[in-house]
Structures are given as structure tokens and as C-alpha cells.
Amino acid sequence: MRIVLVGPPGAGKGTQAVRLAEKLSIPHISTGDLFRANISGQTELGKLAKSYMDAGELVPDEVTIAMAKDRMEQPDAEGGFLLDGFPRNVSQAEALDELLTGESITLDAVLDLEVSEDEVVKRIAGRRICRNDSSHVFHVTYSKPKREGVCDVCGGELYQRDDDHEDTVRKRLEVYHSQTEPIIDYYKAQGLVVTIPALGPVDEITRRALEALKREDATQ
Numbered sequence: 001m002r003i004v005l006v007g008p009p010g011a012g013k014g015t016q017a018v019r020l021a022e023k024l025s026i027p028h029i030s031t032g033d034l035f036r037a038n039i040s041g042q043t044e045l046g047k048l049a050k051s052y053m054d055a056g057e058l059v060p061d062e063v064t065i066a067m068a069k070d071r072m073e074q075p076d077a078e079g080g081f082l083l084d085g086f087p088r089n090v091s092q093a094e095a096l097d098e099l100l101t102g103e104s105i106t107l108d109a110v111l112d113l114e115v116s117e118d119e120v121v122k123r124i125a126g127r128r129i130c131r132n133d134s135s136h137v138f139h140v141t142y143s144k145p146k147r148e149g150v151c152d153v154c155g156g157e158l159y160q161r162d163d164d165h166e167d168t169v170r171k172r173l174e175v176y177h178s179q180t181e182p183i184i185d186y187y188k189a190q191g192l193v194v195t196i197p198a199l200g201p202v203d204e205i206t207r208r209a210l211e212a213l214k215r216e217d218a219t220q
């Protein structure tokens with residue numbers, strides 16, 4: 001299957017992407033990984049991307065698209081792939097269509113993880129991270145430490161990252177609404193969008209997504 005995964009920050013997209021790719025035996029292609037791989041591998045595209053980033057500028061869509069194209073042409077992506085973080089705007093979606101048409105392939109589904117804005121804010125703004133180890137993550141509602149403000153694992157001090165403050169989260173959501181959400185309508189016009197509620201336990205969301213994708217596959 002060839003799938004695009006979309007959803008606002010805080011929808012658990014990264015987690016679901018890894019799980020779904022594994023279940024469907026297709027590579028998980030995330031823009032974050034693409035950038036890291038190209039930059040650390042010092043590819044031409046990586047060097048180009050880095051020059052923009054070093055100058056504090058946004059990496060142009062063409063560079064991101066070229067990286068995604070390279071990756072999708074690897075042998076392991078022949079039978080399908082799951083795109084995560086790309087396309088992130090309508091012009092990237094159009095470029096992706098063009099690219100796929102050139103290869104005579106089509107997308108099978110665009111999986112939209114739906115979660116309300118208030119839920120996103122609650123999820124992200126409630127996160128508390130340990131100062132000693134950023135993998136020690138707690139939540140003021142969903143995963144309370146035994147003692148408030150203290151890490152259960154190592155006793156370190158828990159804090160809220162700047163990125164996780166409510167006003168920052170709301171700003172990130174605004175960017176998502178204005179830039180990325182329009183691609184859902186773009187793909188709806190192609191009959192590709194499968195929306196599932198991204199609420200509840202992680203396993204349950206994966207199960208829901210797989211079922212919805214199976215239904216979508218059967219209707220084609």
C-alpha cells in the first residue's frame with residue numbers, strides 16, 4: 001500500500017507511523033529521517049538543505065520533494081510506503097502527484113488522524129520531561145509521576161519544554177490548519193481520505209487505522 005499519514009501535532013502520528021509501517025511491511029518514510037540521513041550522509045541534497053537551515057531559512061519544497069523522490073525509488077519502497085510529514089502543503093501534494101504519475105503509480109489512501117484542538121493542547125501542554133534524561137516522559141493527567149515534579153525513574157526534576165507551552169502549541173496548530181489541513185480537501189477530491197479518531201490507547205488507534213485501510217483497499 002502507498003499511504004500518506006496526516007494529523008496535527010500531538011495526534012501521535014510518529015508512533016502510529018512506525019506501528020502501521022511494521023504491520024503493513026512497508027518502509028516508514030518521514031521527512032525528519034530524510035533530512036537527517038541526507039545531511040549526515042552529506043549528499044548534494046543534504047548539503048543544499050543544510051545551507052538553507054544554517055542561514056535560518058526554510059528548506060524549499062523542491063529540495064524536500066527531491067529527497068522524498070530518492071527515497072521512494074529505493075528497492076524496499078517498490079511495494080509501497082508510508083509517508084509521514086510529507087506532503088505538508090498543497091504544492092508538495094501536487095508535486096507528489098506529478099512524481100507518482102511519472103512512475104505510473106498512485107496512492108491508495110490518505111490516513112487522517114483526527115483529534116480536537118483542545119485535546120492536542122491537553123496532551124502536549126501536560127507533558128513533563130526529566131532534566132536528567134529526556135526519555136523519562138510524564139504527563140500531569142495521563143501519566144502522573146508518583147511525586148509531583150519528580151522523575152519516577154531517576155529522581156530528577158521534571159520540567160515543561162518551551163515547545164510544549166500552550167501558546168506555542170496553539171501557534172503550531174495554526175500553522176497546521178493553514179498549511180497542512182488544505183491537503184485533506186485536496187485528497188478528498190480524489191476520494192483517498194480515510195479519517196479515524198486518534199483518541200484512546202495506542203493499540204486501539206493502530207487497530208482502527210488498519211481496519212479503515214483494509215476497507216479502503218477493498219473498495220478500490
Ligand SMILES: [Zn+2]
Pocket residue numbers: 130131132133136151152153154155156
Ligand atoms: Zn529521570
